């Protein structure tokens with residue numbers, strides 16, 4: 128990326144306005160340009176047809192539009208799920224997924240190039256962290272997919288590669304831009320941010336009092352097992368993480384989602400389910416059970432269907448709402464982070 132240039136898509140309307148006022152332009156120009164970027168989602172300054180050629184030339188010289196280029200798109204024949212590998216302007220690549228539900232189109236975006244959290248079952252972390260994505264790079268995954276399918280995107284989940292709370296400031300700016308009434312205006316309630324549990328940042332996010340859903344990747348019912356799967360547990364004890372979720376609910380009134388990847392023989396026993404219901408019992412929450420997606424670099428296996436069902440039943444008996452995540456795009460499967468790895472290593 129050209130570090131000298133202004134990242135226009137990451138600017139809010141106020142910042143865009145002051146930039147244009149400095150150039151001697153009228154205030155309404157900012158609104159026009161903001162609309163071109165965030166509503167019409169143009170890929171080139173020359174598409175801004177009600178902007179003078181002179182101003183377009185200045186924008187081209189001084190600014191970048193940050194448009195992601197789809198490198199590959201895999202489309203599921205089973206359910207229309209699309210997996211995109213996008214090329215960033217600096218040559219890095221990130222992946223995003225479009226899932227089609229009856230209630231609308233949902234996009235899962237990446238928040239970083241790689242990840243430094245080291246979770247044992249995750250392909251996104253195998254090559255470490257390169258950098259966080261800019262707000263524009265997060266936004267444009269959604270814009271590019273919306274344009275590709277020619278339909279509105281109604282839901283966004285930040286559950287692709289990367290730890291969003293490890294890229295906190297850019298994440299918050301991204302959220303503000305995505306939900307801005309002058310832009311694509313996706314409702315905060317239709318946005319989910321998933322974290323491995325960076326406790327201080329979870330509490331800071333709670334204090335923002337946004338209406339987004341927080342999803343916590345728990346994956347274990349006690350500290351010992353969590354530590355074996357997720358190095359982040361060395362920094363934050365499991366009860367601290369659950370307390371931060373309670374705090375999030377207290378501050379925002381939003382029900383927290385717990386993600387629990389079931390790994391065969393590791394965290395899927397009835398005893399695990401019992402311990403989990405004791406850990407989070409009484410909370411206003413929902414548990415998302417995810418059959419682990421095996422990656423070739425590790426020897427984790429999926430739990431049997433019957434084991435998954437028994438786990439879910441045990442939670443439900445304890446009064447905890449639990450669903451098993453439907454596997455979308457099974458025919459184009461590959462755990463999160465694997466497309467990018469394939470791209471990286473070929």
Ligand SMILES: C[S@@+](CC[C@H](N)C(=O)[O-])C[C@H]1O[C@@H](n2cnc3c(N)ncnc32)[C@H](O)[C@@H]1O
Nearest residue numbers: 248249286289290321322323344386419420462
């Ligand atoms: C890729 S992470 C990104 C968001 C954030 N870093 C987190 O950990 O919550 C999104 C979710 O995918 C899960 N995940 C990662 N690799 C997986 C795999 N191979 N099978 C199933 N779930 C996986 C993570 O544990 C997490 O719950």
Ligand code: SF4
Nearest residue numbers: 242244246249252289
């Ligand atoms: S699960 Fe999330 S936090 Fe853990 S390594 Fe993968 S992307 Fe990073």
